[in-house]
Amino acid sequence: EARSRGVEFESSLFVGSGTVLTFNASYTDSKILSDVPAIGAEAGDDMAMVPKYNAYLALDQQFRLFGLEAFARIDVAAYGSYKSHFNVRDEDVSPAYRTVNLSGRTHLTDHATLSLHVSNLLNEKYTSYRLARSRSSDRLPLHEIYGPERAFTVRFDYNFR
Numbered sequence: 001e002a003r004s005r006g007v008e009f010e011s012s013l014f015v016g017s018g019t020v021l022t023f024n025a026s027y028t029d030s031k032i033l034s035d036v037p038a039i040g041a042e043a044g045d046d047m048a049m050v051p052k053y054n055a056y057l058a059l060d061q062q063f064r065l066f067g068l069e070a071f072a073r074i075d076v077a078a079y080g081s082y083k084s085h086f087n088v089r090d091e092d093v094s095p096a097y098r099t100v101n102l103s104g105r106t107h108l109t110d111h112a113t114l115s116l117h118v119s120n121l122l123n124e125k126y127t128s129y130r131l132a133r134s135r136s137s138d139r140l141p142l143h144e145i146y147g148p149e150r151a152f153t154v155r156f157d158y159n160f161r
Contacts, residue, residue: 001033002047018062025055032086040087049129051096053080070106074121077101084129091132091142099124099147113157123150 006028013021030047046052058075078098085092100122105115129145 002031003033004028004030004047004050006030020060022058022060023055024058025053027053036086040085042086045086046083048083048085051080051082054078065106068106068108070104072102072104074100074102084131089132092130094127094130097124097126097147099126111159111161115155115157117151117153117155119151119153120148121150125149 006026008024008026010022010024012023015021028050029052030050032041032043032045032047034043035041054077056075056077058073060071060073062069062071064070076098077100079096081093081096083093099120102118102121103115105113107113124147126147127144128147131143
């Protein structure tokens, strides 16, 4: 059994012709409600892989490109630290991180849209999972899994209605 509660705030500000600034922030309190010995969880523990805080700041711009309606967006997304699993040691906590993302899209027709997305634009190396060592031995090395490197995605959407 688990419970997750939180609050989220998002606000957008129109700052000029076709330009929108958006801010989002959230807080999540996610807890285990009963002991689960099989995974080392005890009642009252924070849920694993859930940061208490996250936020993003985005800037969207609408414009014309080759006579077509187009949009560009840059955002900075930030995530608070979180534990990777239950029964953690201090070294098991994945530290807070941030990424910068870039995207653009254009409406080719009333039914077709072409978009380009660049995730982790600055190719930041961040830890998404940490396991310092086994619970029974101090001799095992730190095991870390890193978040995805910079990625490019081209997407074509077509609406058949």
